Amino acid sequence: MMILNNVNKKYNPRTDIEVHALKDIDLKISDGEFVAIMGVSGSGKSTLLHILGCMDRATDGEYILNDYNVKNYGKNALAQIRNEEIGFVLQSFGLMNDKTVYENISYPLIFNPAVKHKQMKSLITKAAEDVGIAELLHKKASELSGGQKQRTAIARAIVNRPKIILADEPTAALDKKTAFEITDLFRALNNKGRTVVIVTHDRAVAEQCDRLIELADGKMISDTPIR
Amino acid sequence: MKLLSLISSVFSGRKKITVLTAISVYLITLLFNYFFAASYDYISLRQYLLRGDYENKLAAVLISSNLPLTDEAINALLAPVGFDNSWEYALSAKAGLLSPDAPIHNIEEYDEYEYERMISFDPFTGESTGADYSADHTLVTYTREPSELFETSYTGQLPDINTDTGGMGDSIPVAASFNSPLNIGDTAQYNYRGKQISVTVTAKYTDDYLSIFAESNGRAGLEPHGSWLLTDREIMYKYGVEPRPEEQEPYTVPEGREDMGEYYNQMIYVTAENMPYVEFADSLSKLKGDEYYTVTEIGGAIPYVGALDNDNTLIINSLPLFVLIFLIGSVGAAANGFLNLDSRKKAMAVFDICGMRTNIAVLLIFGCEAMVTLTATAAAVITAALLQLILPVTLISPLGGIISSGYIVLLSLIMAAVQTISIEHNDSLDVIRSSETL
Numbered sequence: 001m002m003i004l005n006n007v008n009k010k011y012n013p014r015t016d017i018e019v020h021a022l023k024d025i026d027l028k029i030s031d032g033e034f035v036a037i038m039g040v041s042g043s044g045k046s047t048l049l050h051i052l053g054c055m056d057r058a059t060d061g062e063y064i065l066n067d068y069n070v071k072n073y074g075k076n077a078l079a080q081i082r083n084e085e086i087g088f089v090l091q092s093f094g095l096m097n098d099k100t101v102y103e104n105i106s107y108p109l110i111f112n113p114a115v116k117h118k119q120m121k122s123l124i125t126k127a128a129e130d131v132g133i134a135e136l137l138h139k140k141a142s143e144l145s146g147g148q149k150q151r152t153a154i155a156r157a158i159v160n161r162p163k164i165i166l167a168d169e170p171t172a173a174l175d176k177k178t179a180f181e182i183t184d185l186f187r188a189l190n191n192k193g194r195t196v197v198i199v200t201h202d203r204a205v206a207e208q209c210d211r212l213i214e215l216a217d218g219k220m221i222s223d224t225p226i227r
Numbered sequence: 228m229k230l231l232s233l234i235s236s237v238f239s240g241r242k243k244i245t246v247l248t249a250i251s252v253y254l255i256t257l258l259f260n261y262f263f264a265a266s267y268d269y270i271s272l273r274q275y276l277l278r279g280d281y282e283n284k285l286a287a288v289l290i291s292s293n294l295p296l297t298d299e300a301i302n303a304l305l306a307p308v309g310f311d312n313s314w315e316y317a318l319s320a321k322a323g324l325l326s327p328d329a330p331i332h333n334i335e336e337y338d339e340y341e342y343e344r345m346i347s348f349d350p351f352t353g354e355s356t357g358a359d360y361s362a363d364h365t366l367v368t369y370t371r372e373p374s375e376l377f378e379t380s381y382t383g384q385l386p387d388i389n390t391d392t393g394g395m396g397d398s399i400p401v402a403a404s405f406n407s408p409l410n411i412g413d414t415a416q417y418n419y420r421g422k423q424i425s426v427t428v429t430a431k432y433t434d435d436y437l438s439i440f441a442e443s444n445g446r447a448g449l450e451p452h453g454s455w456l457l458t459d460r461e462i463m464y465k466y467g468v469e470p471r472p473e474e475q476e477p478y479t480v481p482e483g484r485e486d487m488g489e490y491y492n493q494m495i496y497v498t499a500e501n502m503p504y505v506e507f508a509d510s511l512s513k514l515k516g517d518e519y520y521t522v523t524e525i526g527g528a529i530p531y532v533g534a535l536d537n538d539n540t541l542i543i544n545s546l547p548l549f550v551l552i553f554l555i556g557s558v559g560a561a562a563n564g565f566l567n568l569d570s571r572k573k574a575m576a577v578f579d580i581c582g583m584r585t586n587i588a589v590l591l592i593f594g595c596e597a598m599v600t601l602t603a604t605a606a607a608v609i610t611a612a613l614l615q616l617i618l619p620v621t622l623i624s625p626l627g628g629i630i631s632s633g634y635i636v637l638l639s640l641i642m643a644a645v646q647t648i649s650i651e652h653n654d655s656l657d658v659i660r661s662s663e664t665l
Contacts, residue, residue: 083582
């Protein structure tokens with residue numbers, strides 16, 4: 001469960017160039033939800049994603065992740081949370097282009113001290129099968145299509161079996177058909193019990209989710225169920 | 228295994244830059260080790276020589292004549308340049324000591340002095356002359372014992388006229404050099420200038436400084452090789468081993484004999500405690516002999532660093548070039564990190580979202596730096612060592628290898644620190660976003 005209580009985020013606080021990116025955000029995302037976050041550029045979507053993904057800290061307020069207040073965690077602890085609890089999927093895929101699909105998927109496992117080297121192969125293969133790219137493991141990322149790249153990124157995001165997937169404009173760089181395929185993939189992951197939060201401009205993608213949260217000027221202006 | 232996999236991923240940057248950096252570090256390390264090995268002896272000898280308490284205002288001067296070299300004669304020579312009564316006798320190699328069992332050929336053809344000069348050494352070249360055999364030791368006399376002038380140490384009781392109780396016909400107390408086969412308490416018999424003498428070792432030097440000193444002052448009339456037995460000059464007179472200069476006779480070449488050149492030779496140290504060095508050097512340059520005495524300034528200082536510098540001008544003149552190349556090489560070593568910074572930033576951003584801890588990040592960056600630079604350094608050190616086995620040239624020393632490796636490690640650490648600080652302040656999501664859109 002992800003709970004934001006009266007969260008504010010300010011950049012360059014108490015200076016002439018202070019930016020109040022998030023204002024009084026109260027938000028609760030339960031386990032297993034499929035949530036879309038929409039808003040125009042500058043509405044605070046990315047900032048919200050940073051905080052949900054423990055990439056940044058709120059200036060005020062608190063973020064409770066699975067009953068733990070994130071404020072109490074140091075850098076290394078937050079890194080561990082990102083490794084074990086959260087998977088990121090990005091618009092630009094975030095792959096190492098001259099590495100193979102296998103190597104790209106392996107990174108979260110490398111940073112998980114609980115995973116031994118000899119366990120990695122089976123976990124990577126399973127994740128690749130879950131997203132439908134098992135036959136591409138030995139190909140370099142640069143040789144993949146957009147859809148295949150995003151599937152690789154999703155496989156990387158789920159290889160450590162995190163409970164939460166955070167996706168930042170995951171379909172923006174894809175054609176419509178591929179975008180729907182990827183969205184379906186997220187739905188499939190959600191059906192298996194994962195919490196999926198997608199930041200998107202695309203209303204068509206948002207309407208595939210169960211809940212839509214809209215931001216404007218750093219504030220949450222609506223929070224409506226879609227299904 | 229995991230860390231190696233990560234380092235391999237970070238190296239997905241520009242491989243050409245990495246290879247060029249490795250080559251640069253390789254060549255620079257090779258050059259550094261060669262220069263260090265070539266200059267080490269010069270630098271260490273220079274340091275060693277500068278440990279004397281006379282610094283640069285003590286000049287070694289050789290006076291030669293067929294007339295006895297009395298104090299009065301020497302003062303008369305030095306008076307015109309103002310150094311009369313400002314000198315002392317230097318360490319003086321007198322002659323070789325021969326075992327009584329040594330085969331001696333045609334001794335009846337030579338008088339005692341000529342014979343000894345023939346079999347011992349030429350004071351100017353240090354070479355044995357006409358020898359079928361070499362001396363067991365060189366007998367050296369001192370006015371001021373060497374450890375008072377230089378940082379050399381000894382055990383036992385040094386021969387000292389002020390405390391000596393022996394006399395005519397007794398066994399002469401001597402101090403043995405480090406490399407002498409004689410030890411404290413040993414007594415030995417020798418031929419010296421046509422007479423039999425006995426010596427007893429009462430002290431022994433515990434380091435090899437005297438042979439280093441002799442090496443650097445080969446022109447100063449000292450035997451540059453072999454072992455020494457040293458005693459107080461006054462003890463030589465007291466024991467009747469040889470006459471004082473005032474009791475010596477002018478040397479004349481016996482009829483039918485070869486002229487041995489100027490017969491009496493004495494090295495002195497001219498000192499100037501309170502005179503500026505430039506003035507001292509200028510005064511010495513005016514030093515001249517006369518019709519009876521030849522004066523040769525051998526060295527400007529004891530320790531004579533100037534002569535050592537003259538013999539190593541190539542190394543000294545190469546130093547600025549070496550420093551320049553070393554600096555350029557350092558920039559080359561650092562280039563790998565800077566020129567690959569963008570790709571490394573992206574790699575680290577990807578790792579960050581995958582949950583990489585800060586300490587792993589630091590290790591990873593350092594590992595990337597060190598992998599290139601240390602591999603190149605190790606390759607250079609191995610190359611130098613192998614070449615040294617094949618070629619007759621010193622290319623590497625343990626200290627040079629350690630220093631160059633240590634420097635490269637330090638450079639890698641600094642580069643890693645700079646990159647860590649630079650990468651640490653980046654927003655990983657923004658970095659990934661912007662790198663894909665370039």
